[in-house]
Structures are given as C-alpha cells and as structure tokens.
Amino acid sequence: MILKSIWFCCCFIIDYILPPRCLSCAELTITAQGFCPDCWKKLNFIAKPYCYICGCQLNVSIFDNMSCGRCINTKSPYDWVRSLFIFDEHSSKIIHAFKYYDKTGMAKVLAKMLYYRYKSELVNIDLIVPVPMHKFKRLFRMYNQSYILAQELKIIINKPVDYRLLIKDKWTKSQTALSKKARIQNIHGSIKFNQKHCIKGKNILLVDDVLTTGSTIKECSRLLKSNGAQCVYAITIART
Numbered sequence: 001m002i003l004k005s006i007w008f009c010c011c012f013i014i015d016y017i018l019p020p021r022c023l024s025c026a027e028l029t030i031t032a033q034g035f036c037p038d039c040w041k042k043l044n045f046i047a048k049p050y051c052y053i054c055g056c057q058l059n060v061s062i063f064d065n066m067s068c069g070r071c072i073n074t075k076s077p078y079d080w081v082r083s084l085f086i087f088d089e090h091s092s093k094i095i096h097a098f099k100y101y102d103k104t105g106m107a108k109v110l111a112k113m114l115y116y117r118y119k120s121e122l123v124n125i126d127l128i129v130p131v132p133m134h135k136f137k138r139l140f141r142m143y144n145q146s147y148i149l150a151q152e153l154k155i156i157i158n159k160p161v162d163y164r165l166l167i168k169d170k171w172t173k174s175q176t177a178l179s180k181k182a183r184i185q186n187i188h189g190s191i192k193f194n195q196k197h198c199i200k201g202k203n204i205l206l207v208d209d210v211l212t213t214g215s216t217i218k219e220c221s222r223l224l225k226s227n228g229a230q231c232v233y234a235i236t237i238a239r240t
Contacts, residue, residue, distance in 0.1 A: 043091060052066060053067050084117060087239060107152045112152075114153065125159050126204065128150050131166070131208040134170070167193075172186050172190045199224065202229055203231040206232060207235055
C-alpha cells in the first residue's frame, strides 16, 4: 500500500513537471495517449477494406481476405504487410519527428497502436526483425528507428527481437527522392542474411517506419524466405 502511494505520487510529480503532449502538434493533453482530439481527427487511418497481401486500401471488397489486382498478378515474397496510417502531411510530421529528430519516445504509443489495430494477425509471430540500417548511417543518426519500434513491439507481443539477422553492408542513397525503378536498383544486393542464424520454419515479423514502393520490405522478405523462413509478415507506421 505504501509503495503504491509512492508510485502515484511520483507519477503525479512527473506529469506536473513534464505534462503529456500531443505527438503531432506538441499541445498539452489530458493523458499520455499520444494525440490531442484535433490531431487524432486529421490522421488518415488505414481501414478495411484493404488488400490482404500488400495492405493497400480498396474501394470495394467482395469478400474477406481479398487481394488487389497487382498482388494477384505479381507474387510478393512477403505473406502480408500492414500499416497504421496513410503517409500524408499529418502523419509525416509524426514519422519525421520519430525518424530524424530524436523523438524516440513516440515508439511506445505507436507500437501499442499497431498492436491493438492488428492484434489478431500477430498471434503466430516467432521472431521480430527490424529493417537494418547501415552502420555509418546509424552513426550519423545515432539510432535506428525501426529497431526502437521493434523493441517496443517485443515488450507487447513478448517475442524476441533479432537485429543481427539482416545486415545492411552496402551504403545506399536515401530512398525518399527515388523513383520506383531506382529504389529497386538502389536496394538490390545491399542487404545480407547473417548465415550464423537459423530461421528454418519460423514466422518472422519485419518492422519498418514507412512503406513506399515496398522495395526494401521485398528485399528483406526474399532473403528471409530463401534462408528458410516459413512466413514473413511486415508492419509499418505509415504507407504511401
């Protein structure tokens, strides 16, 4: 009882000194749930119907687990991809703050949102793998945002994270300003599988921040499948 009282007092003091703020606009909020009501309304959440495989939104769905024409015509190396938001002017503020401006505390809220949004589809995960970052880029940025998000998902899902499974051993240009064809060429051969690890028969969850053309997720999935993974799923905060 005494410890519980001390805990509540500490929480009250922390909230008084460092009150919770909206992850998007930084306005004060009543609780540390992530977003103020105004910013929450502006977020473009991905809702059903969406393609079962690539996760893109569909205008109409005739039946559950329907795939889009692109996924029907072209087999993807991953089993499915899921994202939380559409990448637009509102969600980009959150992504950029998390990715470039040291707002790593956002990972706790974003991981919880991803988990509760796709909880039923994450039950068979054996291993969580963040999309790798080249060691020099990580040195400049000081952290890999995908790894931090993966660590928060690890706490919630209670599954191990292995950041050494995939290695980015080739420096590549930023994918941001590249065309789809250029992205594929840019990422091809830049990621290697660590042969010291065995993933035969495992279901793996890839974690990244944004899905644009999907070239990075596809390259990682291809490597994991070719080295024995049974299923490869991917989850991102946003997608274009």
